[in-house]
Amino acid sequence: MERYWNKTIETMNREQIQALQLEKLRATVQNVYTHVPYYRKKMQEKGIVPEDIKTLDNLSNLPITTKQDLRNTYPFGMFAVPMEDIIRIHASSGTTGKQTVVGYTRRDLDIWAECMARCLVMEDANTSSRVQIAYGYGLFTGGLGAHYGVEKLGATVIPASSGNTQRQITMLIDFGVTHLYCTPSYALNIAEVMREMGHTKDEMKLVAGSFGAEPWSNAIRTEIESLLGLRAHDIYGLSEIMGPAVSHECRHQNGLHIWEDCFIAEITNPDTGEPVREGEAGDLVITTINKEGIPLIRYKTRDICTLNYEPCECGRTHVRMSKPAGRTDDMLIIRGVNVFPSQIESALLSIGEVQPHYQILVDRVNNLDTLTIEIELNDEMFSDNVKGIEEFEKKVSRQINSVLGINAKIHLVEPKSIARSEGKAKRVIDRRNI
Amino acid sequence: MLKQITVFIENKPGRLAEVTGCLADENVNLHALAIADTTDFGILRMIVSNPDKAYRVLKENNFMAQTTDVVAVAVGHNPGSLHKVLRELEALNISIEYMYAFTSRHKDYDAIVILRLTNQDGAVYKLKGNDIPVLGQELLDSLNKT
Numbered sequence: 001m002e003r004y005w006n007k008t009i010e011t012m013n014r015e016q017i018q019a020l021q022l023e024k025l026r027a028t029v030q031n032v033y034t035h036v037p038y039y040r041k042k043m044q045e046k047g048i049v050p051e052d053i054k055t056l057d058n059l060s061n062l063p064i065t066t067k068q069d070l071r072n073t074y075p076f077g078m079f080a081v082p083m084e085d086i087i088r089i090h091a092s093s094g095t096t097g098k099q100t101v102v103g104y105t106r107r108d109l110d111i112w113a114e115c116m117a118r119c120l121v122m123e124d125a126n127t128s129s130r131v132q133i134a135y136g137y138g139l140f141t142g143g144l145g146a147h148y149g150v151e152k153l154g155a156t157v158i159p160a161s162s163g164n165t166q167r168q169i170t171m172l173i174d175f176g177v178t179h180l181y182c183t184p185s186y187a188l189n190i191a192e193v194m195r196e197m198g199h200t201k202d203e204m205k206l207v208a209g210s211f212g213a214e215p216w217s218n219a220i221r222t223e224i225e226s227l228l229g230l231r232a233h234d235i236y237g238l239s240e241i242m243g244p245a246v247s248h249e250c251r252h253q254n255g256l257h258i259w260e261d262c263f264i265a266e267i268t269n270p271d272t273g274e275p276v277r278e279g280e281a282g283d284l285v286i287t288t289i290n291k292e293g294i295p296l297i298r299y300k301t302r303d304i305c306t307l308n309y310e311p312c313e314c315g316r317t318h319v320r321m322s323k324p325a326g327r328t329d330d331m332l333i334i335r336g337v338n339v340f341p342s343q344i345e346s347a348l349l350s351i352g353e354v355q356p357h358y359q360i361l362v363d364r365v366n367n368l369d370t371l372t373i374e375i376e377l378n379d380e381m382f383s384d385n386v387k388g389i390e391e392f393e394k395k396v397s398r399q400i401n402s403v404l405g406i407n408a409k410i411h412l413v414e415p416k417s418i419a420r421s422e423g424k425a426k427r428v429i430d431r432r433n434i
Numbered sequence: 435m436l437k438q439i440t441v442f443i444e445n446k447p448g449r450l451a452e453v454t455g456c457l458a459d460e461n462v463n464l465h466a467l468a469i470a471d472t473t474d475f476g477i478l479r480m481i482v483s484n485p486d487k488a489y490r491v492l493k494e495n496n497f498m499a500q501t502t503d504v505v506a507v508a509v510g511h512n513p514g515s516l517h518k519v520l521r522e523l524e525a526l527n528i529s530i531e532y533m534y535a536f537t538s539r540h541k542d543y544d545a546i547v548i549l550r551l552t553n554q555d556g557a558v559y560k561l562k563g564n565d566i567p568v569l570g571q572e573l574l575d576s577l578n579k580t
Binding site: 377378379382385389390412413414417 | 474
């Protein structure tokens with residue numbers, strides 16, 4: 001039995017979706033042309049006027065928007081409404097440069113909560129569910145974004161925010177929490193601390209959880225599901241587009257449904273920017289068509305994935321994106337080979353003994369890139385003789401080489417020596433100065 | 435059979451001192467120790483006065499530790515005595531994975547070797563049959579008290 005939050009929208013057929021998207025796209029393009037000088041200029045440079053958008057295919061004629069555009073117009077230059085209508089601001093962390101700022105109108109927040117409520121129903125949440133939000137509350141969209149979706153649904157929200165892990169666990173148990181929201185790395189941290197506190201998953205009533213804000217592999221999914229006794233759903237979003245709930249996995253866990261009444265998704269070739277053939281992997285590009293505060297045309301997310309328009313077993317018709325392998329700016333180029341940290345993670349966890357406590361170090365020694373993977377030793381890998389440990393290191397190194405075609409030096413480190421995550425995990429330390 | 439405490443130690447300053455500190459705080463005495471070292475890490479092997487306590491304390495302090503069965507043999511502090519033991523093992527086709535030795539003030543057990551062997555049960559049986567003393571925990575604990 002599948003349930004929906006908004007059955008009419010979630011199950012409309014392809015023709016209906018496309019008709020709705022075209023109508024909203026034309027309105028959006030007209031809106032930004034009129035109200036955002038930066039977009040008007042960009043469109044004029046390409047010789048396009050809003051009236052040129054006659055079909056959905058015309059979308060590819062519109063200019064691409066990048067994070068740099070948001071930086072160029074920092075802080076509020078891309079807003080399409082006067083500040084009187086903006087009732088909330090969120091911002092990116094700004095770790096890779098100047099932070100990017102987004103603003104929401106009352107209607108934007110309502111649509112966001114609507115998208116989030118649909119995601120919650122996808123994972124069997126209802127008014128009697130108890131949802132603990134262990135994403136950080138604040139400028140980061142994770143905490144508040146999930147929060148208002150739970151309130152919209154009418155379930156009980158526990159606004160735990162991140163950190164204070166022992167207290168998180170006490171609440172999970174004492175409050176009979178059914179749904180957990182946090183980053184996948186923090187979910188693993190919670191599971192580990194739970195074991196140290198002497199608690200088991202049987203003391204909890206968890207049914208499902210939504211884990212996002214960082215790329216994670218199916219191996220981590222298996223780990224989280226078995227340690228916490230829940231079904232782990234991937235949730236996707238980015239502040240520029242809205243925040244979490246741009247897309248979410250249904251119970252079939254076979255791709256994340258993108259809410260197509262709010263977003264138009266395209267995949268482009270990362271090198272040429274041209275649209276790829278259907279089913280091919282490339283850059284996910286999203287146009288927001290149901291947004292007032294900061295509508296974005298063809299925003300390049302830098303996430304690599306594929307799109308699948310096949311109808312889903314769950315009955316929802318909205319397109320599914322594959323689990324993102326990672327952002328293009330997370331991609332490492334090691335001696336000319338493109339590697340996503342998530343691929344390294346999958347290869348590591350395919351070796352049974354390895355637990356997801358690792359760190360990837362990239363250096364440049366004598367003009368050559370070197371990759372070192374630090375892995376925390378555990379009882380299963382430990383041996384009283386050097387040969388046993390070195391053989392284990394070789395086994396991991398061989399696995400990395402056979403899967404990714406690169407050489408990695410494996411460095412075993414002591415238990416608990418790699419920092420545990422309370423938010424987005426820092427798995428990669430790139431010490432190259434390029 | 436004797437319990438050895440085996441600890442993984444990363445090569446960084448002060449790490450070994452943290453191990454000895456934990457043991458000192460719990461009043462655990464060290465009878466013998468040896469380190470197998472590589473570029474990145476070392477494996478510390480110890481014979482201690484209270485192996486169960488030592489193991490527990492190290493685990494509580496997040497050290498990667500395990501207990502490993504080893505054989506302690508008193509060989510006599512004179513030329514050729516170790517050789518005699520090794521010949522016995524060779525005759526049984528038993529290999530030595532690693533070993534280390536220490537001396538004591540006890541007149542009957544003044545030179546002791548700790549052995550990690552491929553067939554420890556077979557070795558102990560054979561050595562005892564040849565009147566070579568195989569030492570247990572209690573005897574080791576009493577060595578330096580006489």
